[in-house]
Amino acid sequence: MPDPFIRFDDVARTYQRGSSTVHALRGVDLALPPHSFTAVVGRSGSGKSTLMHLLAAMERPTRGQITVGEWTVTDLDRDARARYRREVVGMIFQRFNLVASMDAVGNVELPLVLAGVDARERRQRAEAMLEQVGLSDRRTHRPDELSGGEQQRVAIARALIHDPPLLLADEPTGNLDSQTAAEIVGLLRQIHDAGRSVLVVTHNLSEFEHVAERVVRLSDGAVVEDRLLYAA
Amino acid sequence: MRFADLFRLAGGNLLRNRTRSAMTLIGIAIGVAALFALLSYGSGLQRLAEQEVATLELYNTFRVTSTPNPVDSFADLSVRAVEADTTEPVPLTDSLLAEIAALPGVLAAYPEVAFPVRVQANEREVFAGAEAVPLAFGAFPAYQPTAGAFFETETDSSLLIPRSMAERLGFEPAEAAVGETVTVLTATLDYAKLQRALFSFGMGMQSLPIREQPHTLRVAGVLPTEGQALSGFVRLLVPLGLAETMQKVTFFSTLDLVTRGPATDGYAAARVQIENEDDYAAIKSAIESEGVYATGFREQFAQLDRLFAIMNGSLAIVGLIALLVATIGIANTMTMNVVERTREIGVMKAIGGEDGTVQRLFVAESLLLGVVGTVLGLAFGWLVTEALSAGVIAYLDRIGVPPVDLFYTPFLVVVGIGIVTLIVSVLAGFIPARRAARIEPIEALRHA
Numbered sequence: 001m002p003d004p005f006i007r008f009d010d011v012a013r014t015y016q017r018g019s020s021t022v023h024a025l026r027g028v029d030l031a032l033p034p035h036s037f038t039a040v041v042g043r044s045g046s047g048k049s050t051l052m053h054l055l056a057a058m059e060r061p062t063r064g065q066i067t068v069g070e071w072t073v074t075d076l077d078r079d080a081r082a083r084y085r086r087e088v089v090g091m092i093f094q095r096f097n098l099v100a101s102m103d104a105v106g107n108v109e110l111p112l113v114l115a116g117v118d119a120r121e122r123r124q125r126a127e128a129m130l131e132q133v134g135l136s137d138r139r140t141h142r143p144d145e146l147s148g149g150e151q152q153r154v155a156i157a158r159a160l161i162h163d164p165p166l167l168l169a170d171e172p173t174g175n176l177d178s179q180t181a182a183e184i185v186g187l188l189r190q191i192h193d194a195g196r197s198v199l200v201v202t203h204n205l206s207e208f209e210h211v212a213e214r215v216v217r218l219s220d221g222a223v224v225e226d227r228l229l230y231a232a
Numbered sequence: 233m234r235f236a237d238l239f240r241l242a243g244g245n246l247l248r249n250r251t252r253s254a255m256t257l258i259g260i261a262i263g264v265a266a267l268f269a270l271l272s273y274g275s276g277l278q279r280l281a282e283q284e285v286a287t288l289e290l291y292n293t294f295r296v297t298s299t300p301n302p303v304d305s306f307a308d309l310s311v312r313a314v315e316a317d318t319t320e321p322v323p324l325t326d327s328l329l330a331e332i333a334a335l336p337g338v339l340a341a342y343p344e345v346a347f348p349v350r351v352q353a354n355e356r357e358v359f360a361g362a363e364a365v366p367l368a369f370g371a372f373p374a375y376q377p378t379a380g381a382f383f384e385t386e387t388d389s390s391l392l393i394p395r396s397m398a399e400r401l402g403f404e405p406a407e408a409a410v411g412e413t414v415t416v417l418t419a420t421l422d423y424a425k426l427q428r429a430l431f432s433f434g435m436g437m438q439s440l441p442i443r444e445q446p447h448t449l450r451v452a453g454v455l456p457t458e459g460q461a462l463s464g465f466v467r468l469l470v471p472l473g474l475a476e477t478m479q480k481v482t483f484f485s486t487l488d489l490v491t492r493g494p495a496t497d498g499y500a501a502a503r504v505q506i507e508n509e510d511d512y513a514a515i516k517s518a519i520e521s522e523g524v525y526a527t528g529f530r531e532q533f534a535q536l537d538r539l540f541a542i543m544n545g546s547l548a549i550v551g552l553i554a555l556l557v558a559t560i561g562i563a564n565t566m567t568m569n570v571v572e573r574t575r576e577i578g579v580m581k582a583i584g585g586e587d588g589t590v591q592r593l594f595v596a597e598s599l600l601l602g603v604v605g606t607v608l609g610l611a612f613g614w615l616v617t618e619a620l621s622a623g624v625i626a627y628l629d630r631i632g633v634p635p636v637d638l639f640y641t642p643f644l645v646v647v648g649i650g651i652v653t654l655i656v657s658v659l660a661g662f663i664p665a666r667r668a669a670r671i672e673p674i675e676a677l678r679h680a
Contacts, residue, residue: 058582058674079586086584097579097677101248111583113237158583 004031005197006055006166011064013050013221024050026221027064032199032214034165037192039208040201042218048201051218052168055199056089057081068166086115090159094171096151098143098158104130105139108157115162122161129157133187149180156187160196167191169200173207181207233589242596245569256558256565257605260653263558264609265616267551267649268641272617274544276640281536287374290529294504294516295344296332297525298324322523323498332504335518337511340368342472343499347480350444351393351468353414354402360466362391362416364475368505375469377453380410386473390452391416396465398454400632409451417444418480445479457634465634555653558605559660566598566664577668578676591669598661599654606653610646617641 008030015022025047032038042048053059054066057073058081066073071084085091098107105126112122130139133153143151152172159167169188173181189211192198200208205215209229217225233241246253285291298321322328324343333341345364350357369375370382377392391414398406401414422443429441449470457465470478504526506515512528519526570577577590617639625635 053674056582058672058677079588082581082584082586082589085582091582093582093677097575097582099576099579101244110580113241114233114580114583114585114589116234116237119234119237162584 005034005069006032007067009065011061011066014062023221028223035195035197036214037198037212038214039205039212040216041205046218047221048218052170052201056091056168057084088164088166090164090167092155092159092169092172094174096155098151098154100143103140103142104154107154108161111162129161133157148176152184165196167196167198171202185211238592238596242593242600245597252565256561256601259558259561260605261609261612263555264606264653265613266554268610268613269616270547270551271645272639272641274547275642276638278540279640285533289372292506292509293529294526296502296504298322300525324502325498329502332519335515337506337508337515339505339507340366341504342366344501344503345475350417351414356402358397358400360468362468362470364472365469366472378456379407380453383452383471386471388471390450392453392455392469393451394455394457394465396457396634406454409454412451413448416447416449418478420445420479447478559656562598562601562657562660566661570664570668574676574679577671578673581673587669591665594665594668595658595661598657602654602657606650
């Protein structure tokens with residue numbers, strides 16, 4: 001087995017809710033190889049979203065260490081975590097989270113704006129990315145003028161515009177009908193086939209069973225299943 | 233993030249809620265306009281005073297008195313009391329003035345003669361202040377008539393009147409007054425009434441023992457009023473020799489009486505005009521070595537400048553209060569923007585935006601509000617001062633007073649207002665921007 005690209009070592013995350021302590025993750029150990037397609041499944045409250053947020057460096061664990069490639073995510077300060085998200089991670093969300101005031105191409109190029117990329121270059125890259133996700137004719141449309149599937153495609157294009165090695169998807173089909181969901185799953189498969197690691201958090205494994213190589217099942221903050229569906 | 237992108241995004245964000253941004257801009261513009269108008273007014277008054285002093289050559293003039301000049305303590309707020317002078321005053325006699333006039337660099341030394349008059353012609357009348365001047369003043373541009381000529385002798389039965397006074401006396405055009413005679417009424421003591429009062433020990437004296445003495449004088453010339461906006465239109469000039477022979481009382485108000493000091497022989501005050509401002513200190517010292525007191529108008533106007541500084545400061549404080557209200561408006565707008573865009577802030581952070589980038593974006597929005605508000609405010613302030621100025625000029629014209637531009641805006645005032653507004657804009661946006669920067673992305677993404 002090659003060296004893992006993503007590694008969780010005894011990662012725990014607790015929240016204080018009033019006087020009680022919620023254990024979102026309890027000492028998770030995980031090792032995912034490069035270019036893997038992993039589906040993290042579990043019931044609501046099982047800790048799967050917390051796992052993804054920790055991996056995106058949007059939260060810090062209470063205990064343990066997370067490494068992604070050369071990055072020791074748990075050691076990063078606030079600015080370094082932002083840089084890590086800018087260079088390593090692409091994120092898509094169940095609610096798409098597009099900026100309502102910007103058109104499709106504006107949303108897609110936003111990570112490059114934050115990275116200080118030249119206007120002409122980022123516009124070219126954003127338009128090329130929209131073409132890849134099949135939305136080149138919708139580039140001047142604002143989010144409220146796009147369907148749910150189209151918005152998620154824009155979100156995927158935005159997540160990939162800076163060419164990250166890792167794509168994190170939080171319930172990416174949760175707000176879509178089954179046909180559109182299937183299209184998005186197919187798109188994620190293509191992204192993985194292009195050489196990226198993909199980690200999907202979902203409560204509906206059936207949608208990803210035929211594309212994910214690995215399933216990690218969480219229950220009550222602990223990994224209760226970690227199995228290969230098939231080898232890459 | 234690139235600088236241009238920062239402001240492009242900031243501008244776009246402000247346009248998203250146009251009504252709110254417009255209301256905030258109006259608030260800033262009103263604050264800036266108020267500050268602009270008030271400071272322009274203060275600067276305008278100061279400029280008028282300075283122009284007048286410069287035009288009348290007062291920067292090179294001393295007022296010489298036998299006793300210390302108490303006017304200093306009126307103008308200089310730091311002087312709470314003038315030390316009582318117990319030495320015997322040196323009288324201001326003609327011989328002393330001749331000695332002073334002979335000092336190198338002195339153009340003229342002459343007794344100060346100024347008195348209130350009424351001037352009548354064409355069945356009209358104006359009140360004025362008459363000032364006696366020596367022949368040497370004919371050399372100064374401000375004393376050169378635009379029509380007619382300066383006095384030929386010290387005892388000419390003639391006078392010089394300002395253009396506006398000629399017009400108010402019914403001479404159209406003003407130049408038509410040259411060569412005409414006018415009646416000048418001076419106030420003088422009514423000895424008969426005074427005698428009656430003396431015999432009755434002051435009982436039954438209902439009014440001051442003063443009567444008017446008419447003098448028929450020829451208008452030798454018409455004076456310009458440019459640069460003498462504050463007093464030029466009520467001041468007429470008579471030759472010094474003539475003034476000394478006219479029956480008159482030489483006080484304008486009771487203030488003149490209480491500041492005159494103990495009665496001495498000689499003149500109450502004299503004026504010394506010097507040729508070159510470089511000789512100012514040496515001549516002052518030479519005059520005071522005679523035992524009299526020389527107060528430079530230059531020093532008095534330095535005190536006046538201090539009073540103007542206090543006035544301008546007070547006006548600025550009033551303007552700044554308006555600006556403070558506008559600043560609170562900016563802070564309020566930016567706080568609402570942060571709250572409304574919390575989720576968007578989370579998205580920006582999730583895709584790699586740093587705290588500093590988010591903070592700069594909100595500060596840039598605040599700064600943009602400040603810049604646009606300042607430009608609008610300066611334009612609005614300019615329009616307001618122009619309109620007020622036009623109104624004042626029209627009013628003065630209607631009552632026969634030469635036009636006066638009460639507003640003057642030095643470039644430094646404009647720059648100062650701009651800098652202050654931009655600083656307060658940034659400060660007003662800083663706390664909301666800081667708050668936006670510290671938002672945890674995961675918390676922000678959970679925001680509805």
